[in-house]
Each structure stands twice: as structure tokens, then as C-alpha cells.
Amino acid sequence: MPALLGYLVLNPGPQSREQVADALWPDGDRERARHNLRQTLLYLKQMLEPDADGLFVASRSQLGLNAENHESDVGQLLATEQPLEFDHKCEVCDLAVKSYRGDFLPGVEDDWAQEARSRLAHLYYRALIFLADAMLTANPAQSLAYAQRAVEEEPLQDGARARKIRALVALGEKAAAQLEYEAFALLLDDELGMTPAEIVTEALDGASTKSANLALAKDGAGTVNDLQFALESLKASNRPQDAVDLAIALTPHYLNRGSPSVGLSYLEEALSRAGSTISPEKEAHAALCRAQLYMARGDVNAASTLLDGLLERKSDLGKALYGQTLLLQSHVSLAKGEGKRSSGSASEAFESGEKALNKSLQLDALLVLSIGEIAEARFKEGLEYANRALEIGTELGETTSIASALIRKAYSLENLNRPAESESCARRAAKLLSGVESARATSLRVDIARLMEDLGKLADAEAGYRQCISEYGVVESKFREMVAKTYLGDILHSRGKSEEAAAIHREVLAERRKMNLKPGIATSLRGLGLALIDLGSFDEAREALLESAHLYLNDDLQPEYASVLAALANLEAKAGNVKLALRLASRASQMLRGMTVTERKEIGRSGLTLLGEMEALIRVHSATG
Numbered sequence: 001m002p003a004l005l006g007y008l009v010l011n012p013g014p015q016s017r018e019q020v021a022d023a024l025w026p027d028g029d030r031e032r033a034r035h036n037l038r039q040t041l042l043y044l045k046q047m048l049e050p051d052a053d054g055l056f057v058a059s060r061s062q063l064g065l066n067a068e069n070h071e072s073d074v075g076q077l078l079a080t081e082q083p084l085e086f087d088h089k090c091e092v093c094d095l096a097v098k099s100y101r102g103d104f105l106p107g108v109e110d111d112w113a114q115e116a117r118s119r120l121a122h123l124y125y126r127a128l129i130f131l132a133d134a135m136l137t138a139n140p141a142q143s144l145a146y147a148q149r150a151v152e153e154e155p156l157q158d159g160a161r162a163r164k165i166r167a168l169v170a171l172g173e174k175a176a177a178q179l180e181y182e183a184f185a186l187l188l189d190d191e192l193g194m195t196p197a198e199i200v201t202e203a204l205d206g207a208s209t210k211s212a213n214l215a216l217a218k219d220g221a222g223t224v225n226d227l228q229f230a231l232e233s234l235k236a237s238n239r240p241q242d243a244v245d246l247a248i249a250l251t252p253h254y255l256n257r258g259s260p261s262v263g264l265s266y267l268e269e270a271l272s273r274a275g276s277t278i279s280p281e282k283e284a285h286a287a288l289c290r291a292q293l294y295m296a297r298g299d300v301n302a303a304s305t306l307l308d309g310l311l312e313r314k315s316d317l318g319k320a321l322y323g324q325t326l327l328l329q330s331h332v333s334l335a336k337g338e339g340k341r342s343s344g345s346a347s348e349a350f351e352s353g354e355k356a357l358n359k360s361l362q363l364d365a366l367l368v369l370s371i372g373e374i375a376e377a378r379f380k381e382g383l384e385y386a387n388r389a390l391e392i393g394t395e396l397g398e399t400t401s402i403a404s405a406l407i408r409k410a411y412s413l414e415n416l417n418r419p420a421e422s423e424s425c426a427r428r429a430a431k432l433l434s435g436v437e438s439a440r441a442t443s444l445r446v447d448i449a450r451l452m453e454d455l456g457k458l459a460d461a462e463a464g465y466r467q468c469i470s471e472y473g474v475v476e477s478k479f480r481e482m483v484a485k486t487y488l489g490d491i492l493h494s495r496g497k498s499e500e501a502a503a504i505h506r507e508v509l510a511e512r513r514k515m516n517l518k519p520g521i522a523t524s525l526r527g528l529g530l531a532l533i534d535l536g537s538f539d540e541a542r543e544a545l546l547e548s549a550h551l552y553l554n555d556d557l558q559p560e561y562a563s564v565l566a567a568l569a570n571l572e573a574k575a576g577n578v579k580l581a582l583r584l585a586s587r588a589s590q591m592l593r594g595m596t597v598t599e600r601k602e603i604g605r606s607g608l609t610l611l612g613e614m615e616a617l618i619r620v621h622s623a624t625g
Contacts, residue, residue: 001044003113004037006105009072010116014057014064023112037063073099077123080130082340090134093127097149100124118594122558125153125160132163140170156191156587158553162203169203177204192565192587193572193580197550241278243270244286251289255439260296267293284310284317288325295328300335307332323352323361330368334375342372363392363401370408374415377596383412400440403429407447419455426451430464439480442471446484453491462491482508482520489527490604493534502531522551526564533567538575545571562591563603566610569617578621585621589614 025033054069076096104117128150135143144167150160161184168177181204188194247267254263294303307329326349333342346368353361366389373382386409393402410425449464465488472481485508492501509524525548532541552561569584592611600607
């Protein structure tokens with residue numbers, strides 16, 4: 001009965017009876033499972049009398065809870081994932097942590113219950129972290145209380161400890177903060193053989209975490225063309241409005257070239273010189289361009305702030321600009337993990353395109369909707385949007401968009417366990433793009449190579465990545481070239497070419513260190529560490545993986561952090577440090593178990609097998625003592 005009630009609370013809305021029965025009785029006969037479900041539901045209704053009549057929604061084929069007639073601590077935790085205004089978010093998180101009473105369904109060990117247990121515990125932890133940050137300035141004592149609960153929940157997490165130390169510093173308790181740091185350093189060394197991350201050291205110094213999104217202006221060094229010369233001339237003249245027009249017109253050029261920071265610097269200087277002399281419509285267009293450039297540079301929050309302001313000024317935008325703003329907002333929401341908001345913006349953009357009879361806007365919106373559905377693991381819906389985009393793209397004759405739709409269709413089919421159809425779509429897209437030279441075409445070729453990697457066609461993937469790397473050298477996109485090289489390094493490692501893989505990861509790591517791109521640095525260090533393990537260079541591999549782990553933690557990239565813990569577990573097992581290997585593997589397994597399949601796939605192709613590998617490592621080494 002607790003399992004049935006917990007499953008229905010966790011999965012709001014009507015569920016098919018087969019789905020519920022399969023989840024609660026996965027190993028039995030299907031008819032027997034349906035019988036068990038009927039009996040358990042009967043007993044549950046009897047226990048919950050007199051409220052059961054309005055609580056359950058049941059038919060011969062479906063079963064669920066009436067959303068209007070119940071509320072739960074689980075629902076309150078799930079609500080903390082929604083995109084909310086700051087004050088509302090504080091209220092929702094505070095209610096969730098007050099309602100939390102510990103593990104979800106303790107004693108129920110079905111797979112779905114274990115995954116939910118880890119996920120809800122993580123949401124509780126994230127709510128505590130949010131509240132600790134939110135209260136730091138206004139009420140540091142309350143911030144400390146939230147941080148302490150986060151530390152109790154996750155004693156080995158740098159993020160929780162940093163919040164506690166930051167609150168102690170804000171309260172003037174610097175000695176206590178120093179003791180907390182030292183105690184954490186000892187614990188981390190004993191348990192995982194690691195040292196505190198930079199975020200903890202910064203907290204002790206009284207500094208806030210620094211985000212490093214440095215300019216990519218070097219990409220454009222020495223390539224000032226005629227348009228840029230004209231822009232310089234306009235900036236120096238008494239025609240600042242014309243300089244803004246030209247800077248806006250140049251935005252696609254910088255986006256395609258992969259030098260968004262150069263374009264941003266030109267545009268912002270032109271706007272500064274023009275001041276209040278430009279019209280609201282032109283200022284809105286410039287704001288959209290700035291948001292596009294911020295997004296391309298990786299400054300998602302800056303882009304989001306600009307777009308929120310734009311959408312509040314709908315009357316200044318015009319139909320076309322409003323649709324483009326909605327589309328970019330959907331991309332930003334995807335990058336922030338706000339799937340529902342992304343789908344809402346893209347759907348509104350599609351409707352805007354329908355009203356304006358703008359097929360191109362409809363096509364772009366459908367492609368975004370397909371990406372969003374795939375990101376949310378709704379692959380049937382992603383396939384439907386991709387097919388609709390394919391129809392409009394074919395009608396318009398837009399080759400690149402047709403290829404993009406085929407790639408989204410291929411991703412959906414792959415995740416629906418239709419690999420032959422997926423591969424066919426990917427190869428059709430590759431054939432369409434053959435001979436097309438543009439930054440977008442090259443990016444789509446990277447997607448195709450990634451698909452081939454997922455499908456196990458490693459030779460095709462390797463060849464695809466090598467082609468894209470050569471093309472990025474022409475379009476001057478250093479950032480995208482580094483991504484393709486990272487994928488190539490991972491493929492080479494998978495194919496047993498660890499020396500070449502290590503060399504490529506070292507090359508990319510050096511470039512990313514120059515630009516201080518910390519998530520990228522972490523990824524290169526992870527790839528380098530894995531290659532070095534295969535080469536037997538355990539000390540250097542350990543050093544690379546530990547730094548990678550700290551960087552991923554600073555950015556709260558949990559799937560990637562779990563993958564590094566798994567790599568460290570394998571390293572320590574090979575090095576003979578069995579106790580440490582078991583602790584690392586246990587921690588990695590705990591984190592992976594709490595993730596969805598989609599989250600595990602963020603790690604890469606290995607994400608789907610990593611949990612099984614860690615559980616196997618634990619079994620083998622526990623059995624051997």
C-alpha cells in the first residue's frame with residue numbers, strides 16, 4: 001500500500017494500470033500483477049476512508065490521484081524545480097524543506113523507488129542551498145541554519161560546506177569558519193583522497209564565487225575587414241545611429257565566425273555612443289542582438305535577463321522581432337534546464353509564425369520544440385515535431401533546416417530503440433550537407449558524428465569529428481573546434497588509441513586554460529585522466545581527475561562530477577587502493593542512481609553503462625576483501 005500510494009503521488013495524473021502494475025510487481029506474471037494492483041487499491045481505499053472517493057481517479061485502463069483533492073511533501077519538493085520568481089521560489093523552497101521528513105519510501109527497494117529516493121533527496125538539498133544563498137545578506141543566521149542542514153544531508157559536498165563557511169564569515173565568526181574549513185579538509189582527504197574545491201576557499205576568504213566567462217576576442221585578432229573598418233569610422237563620426245545599425249547587421253557575421261565577444265564589444269560601444277538618440281524599436285533590436293551574442297559566448301544568465309526585459313516590451317518589437325525573441329528565449333530556457341518554459345516560448349513563436357504566415361519562423365520554432373522534447377526525454381513528441389519541421393523545410397527548400405530536422409528525427413528514433421531508422425536519417429542528413437560550407441552546417445555535422453558515436457559507429461564518428469575540426473579552422477570558431485576535438489579525444493580513447501587521445505586532450509586543455517573556460521577545462525581534464533589511466537600513468541591521471549572533480553562541483557554539474565568519481569574509483573582499484581576505490585564507487589553509484597536516463601546521457605555514451613560498472617566494481621572488490 002505505501003508503495004502504490006507513493007508511486008501515484010510521484011507520478012501525478014492518470015497512469016495506465018499496466019504501467020503501475022509493472023512498476024510495483026516487475027518480476028511476476030502480468031495478470032497476477034494486475035490482480036495484486038486491484039487488491040492493493042481496494043485495501044488502500046479502505047484505509048483512507050472517508051476521503052478515498054474524491055482522492056482516486058480510476059477506470060478499467062487507468063489509475064491516478066485527483067490533483068485537486070490532495071497535496072504532498074513530494075509535490076512540494078517537485079515544485080522547487082519549476083522556474084519561479086525569486087520571492088515565490090523562496091516560499092516554495094521553504095515549504096518544501098519544512099515538510100521534508102527523510103527518505104522517500106524507506107524499505108521499498110524497487111528501481112523506481114530508489115531512483116525517486118535519490119532524486120527527492122537531491123531536490124531537498126538543492127532547496128536548502130538556494131535558501132542559504134537567498135538569506136545570506138538579509139539574515140545570515142537563517143542562512144547558516146539552512147547551510148547546516150545541507151551539510152548534514154551531503155557532508156562531502158563542497159557547495160554545502162561553502163555556504164556554511166560563507167554564513168559564518170557573514171556573522172563575523174571567522175575563527176569558526178576556519179575550523180569548519182580545516183575539519184572539512186580532513187574529512188574529504190580521509191573519505192575521497194581529495195582537497196576542498198576553490199568555492200570553499202573563496203568562501204573562507206569572504207569572496208563570492210567568481211564566474212569566468214572571458215572574452216573570445218582573440219578569435220578575431222588581425223581579421224578586421226571592410227565592414228569593421230566602416231564601423232570604426234562611423235563610431236568616430238557624428239553618425240552614432242548608423243554605427244548601431246551596422247553593428248546590428250554585423251551580429252550574424254560574428255555569430256557564424258564564432259567570435260561573439262568581438263561583436264558584443266562593437267555593439268555595446270556603438271550603443272554607448274548613440275545614447276538616447278536611437279528609437280525604442282532599434283534599441284529593442286540591439287538588445288536581441290546582444291542577447292544572441294551573450295548566449296553564443298556562454299553568458300546564459302545575461303542573455304536571459306535581456307530577453308525577460310524585451311518580452312515585457314512586446315509593443316516595441318514588431319511581429320518578426322517578437323518571434324525571434326521568443327525563439328532565443330526558448331534556447332536560453334533549454335540551457336538553464338527549464339524545459340516547460342522553453343516549450344512554451346517555442347510554441348508561442350510557432351503561433352506567431354502561423355499568424356504572420358511566416359513559414360521560416362514556424363520551421364525554426366518546430367526545430368526548437370523538437371530539441372526541447374528530446375531534452376525532456378519525450379522522444380515520441382520530439383519525433384512528431386521533427387517530422388513537421390521536415391515537411392515545412394522540404395516545402396521551403398531549406399537544405400540546412402531539412403538536415404537539422406533529420407538529425408532531430410534521428411535522435412528521437414535512437415532513443416525509441418529504432419537504431420536502423422536513426423542511422424538512415426543521420427546518413428541522409430550528412431548527404432544533404434555534403435558540400436555545404438557554413439558554421440551551422442559544420443555544427444550539424446558534429447551532431448551527426450555524435451549520433452554515430454551513440455549508435456556505436458565509432459569509425460564513422462571519428463571521421464566526422466576530424467572533418468569538422470578541419471572546417472572549424474576555416475570558419476575561425478575556436479570554441480566549437482575545441483568541443484569537436486574533445487569528442488575526438490574521447491572517441492580515440494574508446495578505440496584504444498589512448499596516446500593520441502591524451503595528446504589531443506592536452507592541446508585543448510592548454511587552449512581552455514588560456515581562456516579560463518572552467519567547465520571546458522574540467523571536461524578536458526576528465527578526458528586526459530581517462531586516457532592516462534589506460535597508459536598506466538596513475539599519479540598524473542589522479543591529479544587531472546581531482547582537479548576536474550573540483551571544477552565540476554563549482555559549477556554544480558552533478559552528472560559530470562559523478563563520472564569523474566567513477567573514473568577515480570577505477571583508477572584506485574587498478575592502483576590497489578581498494579578501500580578508497582569502494583568509497584568512490586559507492587558515492588558515484590549513489591549519485592548515478594538518483595539521475596534520470598537523460599541526465600546520465602549528459603555524461604556521454606558511457607553514461608548509460610556507468611552505474612552498472614560501478615556496481616560491478618563494488619561486488620568484485622567487496623567479495624575479494
